[in-house]
Amino acid sequence: MNEHVQTTTSAPLFNPLAPEFIRDPYPHYERLRTTDPMHLTPLGMFVASRHAEVSLVLRDKRFGKDYVERSKRRYGPQIMDEPVFRSMSHWMLQQDPPDHTRLRGLVVKAFTARRVEDMRPRIQQIVDQTLDAIEAKGRMDLIEDFAFRLPVTIICDMLGIPEEHREVFYNSSRDGGRLLDPVPLTKAEIEQGNASNLMAQMYFQQLFELRRKNPGDDLTTQLVQAEEDGSKLSNEELTANIILLFGAGHETTVNLIGNGLLALHRNPDQLALLKANPALTTNAVEEFLRYDSSVQLTGRVALEDIEDLGGKKIPKGESVLCLLGSANRDPAVYPDRPDRLDITRPKIRPLSFGGGIHLCLGAQLARIEAEVAIATLLRRLPDLRLDDAENPEWRPTFVLRGLKRLPASW
Structure with missing residues (x-):
């Protein structure tokens, strides 16, 4: 590795686990887009930060x-x-055709627009029950007490996880995100991943037995x-893939709701606008996705030599890290002040759900969950305010961008 060591003493252009990067990656992205849009990291990976290259790589069969x-x-x-690596190698998220096509084909029916739209009343019911239980207290952590419960309950519903098993899922720690970061894992982190994976495998094997004996109308x-x-x-x-669906089915939605609520409270004009005009909620969710994406990066590998991608030659087998959060703020696509939150922004097409054959299965479900959660919260607790909108505590992961906690009172 040492021939890659940086000769200059300046900070690396791409250092995603640095605390200042996690707190606010967007100035770093701007630097990448303007100075080195296809940046080669010391670990030999290419980092794509502009919308043009990111959207191409996501859809191009050569990757x-x-x-x-x-x-x-x-x-x-x-x-x-x-x-944990063996398990992840079977995730449809990590597969190429034909395996990817076969695995995705088995679950895609559960996530059609129609099926998901039919879940709206159930989503509303969960949000209302959550707020009923907490309204009188006058304060809560918006992540743990609010944003987290909804997607976990919905994915438990979809997977047919019985009510009496769910408490453990509501209380489980959310520390699996590190496995996805483009920074190599330490031995200790791999051990931790193995232990969590084993626990999950043991639980789901029991669930499979249950559903073989008592089939239900669920994905499992x-x-x-x-x-x-x-x-x-x-x-x-x-x-x-059940482990993948469970994790993917809540992690990112928790972050979408949390990051969206933080963005609103940091932009009081937008918060007031949305309260006054709830019909803007659908567009507001697209803007939250664009403005502070809950997934910041997705990777692809060149399956053949690529002669020219943003001015660089990508040899077969090399990785390209696509910075979704950076592409979402590229002025080439969003000329009108991309760093500003604007819930009325026209033609928002965020890359937050990825693209191509791996386009997020649960995209529509996540949108509806965020829509119902945020609209209901603003309607029912109109005077809610954050304890500290300026210095919230971010989780120490980069690919999955989200808050550890977000205390609020009303």
Whole structure:
């Protein structure tokens, strides 16, 4: 690695786990876009920060995931013996066709626009129950007490996790995000990942048994039946993808709601506008996605030599890290003050849900959850204010951008 050591003493252009980067990555992105839009990091990865290159890489068939080879290149061939890496290698999120096509085809029906729209009354009910239970207290942590409960309950509903098992999920720690960061994991972090993965596997194996005996109208039943068909899904794939759906089904939505509420309270004019005009909520959610995306980065690997991407040659097998949060503020696409929150902004098409074949399955579900949660909170607790909008506590992860806590009172 030492030939890559930076010769200058200046701070690296891309240092995503630095506290100041986590607190506010956007000035760093602007520097990347203007000075080195296809930046080569000391670890040999390319970092794409402009909208043009990011959107191209997400949709171009010459790029894929190549997860196993990429992980071996970074950690050595023995890395696939680590249970957490083996599990992640089966995630549809990390697969290329044809496996990706087969796995996604098994679950896509549960996430159609129609199915998700039908869940709106249930989403409203959960938000109302959450607020009913807390309204009299006069204060709460908007992350743990509010934003977290809704998506966890919905994904438990969808996966057929019985009511009496859910308490453990409401109280589980949210520290899995580090596994996705583009900074190599330490031995201790891998051990921690293995332990969490084992716990999840043990739980879901029990759930599979339950759903084999008592089938329900849920995704787990659907996948267990596909597994019994033999050709469609192995047990290892079944387990890994349920773990993926559970995590992906709440982590990012919690952050979308939290980051959106923080942005509103940091921009009181926009907060007042949304309270006065709740019909703007749908567009406001698109703007929250653009303005402070809950997923900041997604990676692809060049499956062949790429002659020219933003002026750089990308050799086969090298990684391109696509900075979604940076692309979302690219003035080439959002000429009207991209660093400003504007819930009336026209033609918002955030890249926060990725793109191409891996476009987020739950995009529409996340939008509706955020819409209902934020609109209901503003309607029912109109005088809610944050304890400290200026210095909130961010979680120490970069790819999944979100707050540790967000205390508020009314």
